[in-house]
Amino acid sequence: xxxxxxxxxxxxxxxxxxxxxxxxxxxxxxxxxxxxxxxxxxxxxxxxxxxxxxxxxxxxxxxxxxxxxxxxxxxxxxxxxxxxxxxxxxxxxxxxxxxxxxxxxxxxxxxxxxxxxxxxxxxxxxxxxxxxxxxxxxxxxxxxxxxxxxxxxxxxxxxxxxxxxxxxxxxxxxxxxxxxxxxxxxxxxxxxxxxxxxxxxxxxxxxxxxxxxxxxxxxxxxxxxxxxxxxxxxxxxxxxxxxxxxxxxxxxxxxxxxxxxxxxxxxxxxxxxxxxxxxxxxxxxxxxxxxxxxxxxxxxxxxxxxxxxxxxxxxxxxxxxxxxxxxxxxxxxxxxxxxxxxxxxxxxxxxxxxxxxxxxxxxxxxxxxxxxxxxxxxxxxxxxxxxxxxxxxxxxxxxxxxxxxxxxxxxxxxxxxxxxxxxxxxxxxxxxxxxxxxxxxxxxxxxxxxxxxxxxxxxxxxxxxxxxxxxxxxxxxxxxxxxxxxxxxxxxxxxxxxx
Numbered sequence: 317x318x319x320x321x322x323x324x325x326x327x328x329x330x331x332x333x334x335x336x337x338x339x340x341x342x343x344x345x346x347x348x349x350x351x352x353x354x355x356x357x358x359x360x361x362x363x364x365x366x367x368x369x370x371x372x373x374x375x376x377x378x379x380x381x382x383x384x385x386x387x388x389x390x391x392x393x394x395x396x397x398x399x400x401x402x403x404x405x406x407x408x409x410x411x412x413x414x415x416x417x418x419x420x421x422x423x424x425x426x427x428x429x430x431x432x433x434x435x436x437x438x439x440x441x442x443x444x445x446x447x448x449x450x451x452x453x454x455x456x457x458x459x460x461x462x463x464x465x466x467x468x469x470x471x472x473x474x475x476x477x478x479x480x481x482x483x484x485x486x487x488x489x490x491x492x493x494x495x496x497x498x499x500x501x502x503x504x505x506x507x508x509x510x511x512x513x514x515x516x517x518x519x520x521x522x523x524x525x526x527x528x529x530x531x532x533x534x535x536x537x538x539x540x541x542x543x544x545x546x547x548x549x550x551x552x553x554x555x556x557x558x559x560x561x562x563x564x565x566x567x568x569x570x571x572x573x574x575x576x577x578x579x580x581x582x583x584x585x586x587x588x589x590x591x592x593x594x595x596x597x598x599x600x601x602x603x604x605x606x607x608x609x610x611x612x613x614x615x616x617x618x619x620x621x622x623x624x625x626x627x628x629x630x631x632x633x634x635x636x637x638x639x640x641x642x643x644x645x646x647x648x649x650x651x652x653x654x655x656x657x658x659x660x661x662x663x664x665x666x667x668x669x670x671x672x673x674x675x676x677x678x679x680x681x682x683x684x685x686x687x688x689x690x691x692x693x694x695x696x697x698x699x700x701x702x703x704x705x706x707x708x709x710x711x712x713x714x715x716x717x718x719x720x721x722x723x724x725x726x727x728x729x730x731x732x733x734x735x736x737x738x739x740x741x742x743x744x745x746x747x748x749x750x751x752x753x754x755x756x757x758x759x760x761x762x763x764x765x766x767x768x769x770x771x772x773x774x775x776x777x778x779x780x781x782x783x784x785x786x787x788x789x790x791x792x793x794x795x796x797x798x799x800x801x802x803x804x805x806x807x808x809x810x811x812x813x814x815x
Contacts, residue, residue, distance in 0.1 A: 345376055350428065351407030357520065358408070360398040372635070379442055386630070387622065388605045391559070393445035395486040401441065413750060414438045418542040420510050423526050432526065433508060435540040439548050441678040456546035457539030459505040464664035465673045467752065471762070472500050474753040488754060497530060503571035505535025505547065525605050536571070538585040544720035560601035565592065575767040575788055577649045579617070582771065582780035585787075588614045589780075608633060608706045620703055633706050633747040634699065643700040645693035648723060648773040651679050652730055652765045654724040657696070716779070721777035723784070727769040730793045734764035738801045744805035757807065760800045768792040 347355075359366050369375050379397040382390055401410055412430045413440055415453045417421050422489035440447035450456050454774040460466050475490035476499050493497075497506050510532040515524050530539075534549045550570065551562040561567055569580035583589050591614035602610040605624045612619065619625065621643060624636035634643070641647075641657050648654045650675070653676045658666060666686040676682050688696075697717070737763040741747035747755045753762055767788055775784025783789060 318490075325746050327455055340377075342566055345378055345381075346403060347375075347407055348404040348409055350409030350413065351404070353428075354408035361519065365555050369407065372556040374557060378403055378405055382442075388626070388630075390715045391604060392442045394442055397442060406442070409437060414441060415542060420541040421528065423513070425769075431541070432528065433540050433542075435542050436542040436545040436546050436548055436549075438542075438543055441581075444731070446638040447709050450546055450548075451641045452661055452665070453546075453641065453657075455536035455640060455660050455664070458503070459507070459535065459539060460537065460545065461661075461663045462500060462504050464662075467673055471753050472496070473653070475499065476753075481606065493529070497533065501533070501535055502532075503535050503550075505545075506530030506533040507539035508533065508541055510541065528578065549589070549746055559604070563601045563606075563616060563618040563623065564596070564617045565589070565617065572617075574771065576770060578771045578783065578788065579778070582774040582778045582783045582789075584780070585615070585783050586778050586780040588616075588778070590617060591602060606634075610699075612706075615703070620700065625703065625706070627706060641696070643696055643703070645700075646674070646689075646697040646721075648724065648777065649770050651675060651767070652735070653679065653728045654769075655682050655690075656693055658686055658689055660686070678735050680735075681810030704783045720773075723773055727772045727793065730797065731765045731769050733797055734761050734800055735798070737761070737804055741804050741807060744804075744808055744811070746804070746811050755775050757800060760796055760803065764793065764796050764800070768796060 325350050332698075355366055361569075373391065379392060379394075380402040382392040383395075383402075385396070392472045395691070404410070409428070411434045413428060414434075416431065419432055419433070420422060422429050422431045430764075436447045436450055454461070462472065473488065475489060476495050477488045478491070479486045481487075498693070508528055511527045511529050513524050514527050517521055520664070529581055534547050536547060536550050537545055538547045539545060540547075550560065551567055553561055553567075565583060566579060571577065572579035574581050595613060603611050605617070605626045607628060608619075608628050609628055621640050622637055624633070625633040627633055637643075644657060646654055646671060647657045652674065656674045658675060663675070664673055666673055666675050666683055668674045668683040670677055670679060672678075674683070701713055701717070704716070708716075738747065738757055741757050742749040747757050752758055769789075772790055772793060773789035775781060775789055785791060
C-alpha cells in the first residue's frame with residue numbers, strides 16, 4: 317500500500333466515524349452507508365461535486381420527512397417511497413445505483429454497481445408526476461423531433477456540414493458527430509451509448525471507467541442508457557438540483573437566447589425583466605409554494621410556464637407543471653408559421669397536406685388533425701391568463717393578448733410573402749426545391765421565419781417591444797422580403813441572359 321493510499325484510507329475511516337457520530341447525535345440527517353462510502357472517496361476525488369450536494373435539499377431532507385409536509389409545500393409527488401430509501405437523505409447511491417438493471421452504463425466501481433447517467437426514470441422514484449409530465453413535454457422529444465424529421469435534418473446539415481469549393485460551386489459534406497453534439501444536440505440532446513471500457517491511473521491506483529459516446533451532454537431530449545428520453549439537469553443543475561436555479565431566467569437562457577429561440581433576449585428588455593434585474597435580490601426563490609406579490613413581484617420564465625403559484629390567501633393560481641405547454645395555446649418557435657400546439661410531443665409524426673413533416677403547409681394551412689383543438693387552446697390560454705391577472709387588471713391582459721394574437725397573424729403573413737418569393741424561384745427553376753436550405757434565396761427564406769418572425773412573436777408575447785421592431789424584428793421582416801425579391805430578380809435576369 318502506497319503512503320498516499322494509506323493516508324486516504326485513514327482519512328476515509330475518520331470521516332466515516334465522524335459522520336456516524338453526527339448522525340447518532342441527531343445533528344445531521346441520516347446518510348446511507350453506500351452514500352457515505354461514495355463521499356469518503358469523492359470528497360477528495362471530486363470535492364466540488366460533494367460540496368454542491370451538501371448544499372442541496374437532497375442532503376438535508378429524507379423522503380419520509382418530505383411526505384409529512386402539507387401537500388402544497390411538498391417537493392415530492394409520490395405517496396410512498398421504497399422503505400430502504402425513505403429514512404435516508406437522497407445521496408450519491410440513491411441516484412447512481414437506482415434501477416441498475418435498466419442502465420446499460422452500470423459498471424463496477426468501488427465495489428458497487430453504479431451508473432453515470434441519472435435519468436428522469438430514476439428521478440421518478442420520488443417525482444413520478446413530474447416525470448410523467450416531462451414525457452408529454454416537447455422538450456423530452458427534442459432530439460427525436462430533429463433526427464426523425466427529414467426537413468430539420470436537412471436544415472441541421474446545412475448549418476453544421478463542412479463546405480468545400482469545387483468549380484465555383486460548394487459541396488456539402490455531412491457534419492461530424494462532435495460538431496453536432498456541441499451545436500444542435502447540445503440543447504436537443506445526444507444519444508448516449510456505451511462504447512467500451514478504459515483503464516486510467518488515478519490517485520487511488522488503476523481504475524476502470526466506461527467510454528461513452530454522446531457524452532458529456534445534458535440536453536433536454538437526451539437519449540439515455542435506460543431507454544428514457546430527456547434530462548432533469550438542464551434546469552435543476554447537478555448536484556444541488558436547485559429550485560432557485562430553475563426559477564431564475566438565466567437558466568432558461570442557456571437554450572432560449574436566439575436568434576432562433578430569442579425568448580431570453582426578448583424577456584431581458586421587457587418591463588418584467590427590468591423589475592427582476594433590480595429587485596430579485598429581495599425575492600424568495602426557495603419557498604414552496606411561490607406566493608405572487610409576497611415572494612416575487614414580477615414573472616420569470618418559471619412563473620409563467622412551470623411553477624406552483626398561490627396568491628396571498630393561499631388560493632392556487634397555477635398548478636406546478638413539467639409539461640411546459642399546459643399554459644401555451646400557440647407554438648411560436650422553430651416553425652415556418654405560428655400554429656396551435658401539437659397533440660403529441662412527438663412532432664415527427666405530423667404530416668401536412670403535402671406530406672411534409674410540418675404542422676402547416678408551406679401556404680400556411682394547418683395540419684389540424686395533429687394539432688390541439690380550439691377548445692384545448694382556450695383552456696391553455698385561460699391557464700396562462702390566470703397568471704397574468706394575478707398582477708394585472710383584466711382589460712390590460714385582454715389588450716396584451718389581442719396584440720399578441722395579431723402579431724401571430726401579421727408575422728405569418730410576412731412569412732407567407734417570403735414563401736411566395738422562394739416558391740417563385742423554385743417554379744422558375746432558378747433554385748432547386750429538392751433540398752430546401754442550400755441556396756442563398758432559401759437561406760434568406762429560413763431567416764424570415766426562424767429569426768425575424770420568431771423574434772417578433774417573442775417580443776410581443778413578453779412585452780419586449782424594441783426587440784420586435786429593429787432588433788431582429790419587423791424591420792428585418794420587411795428588409796428580408798426586399799432582399800429576397802431583389803435576389804430573385806437577379807437570378808431570373810441571369811437565367812434569361814444565359815439562354
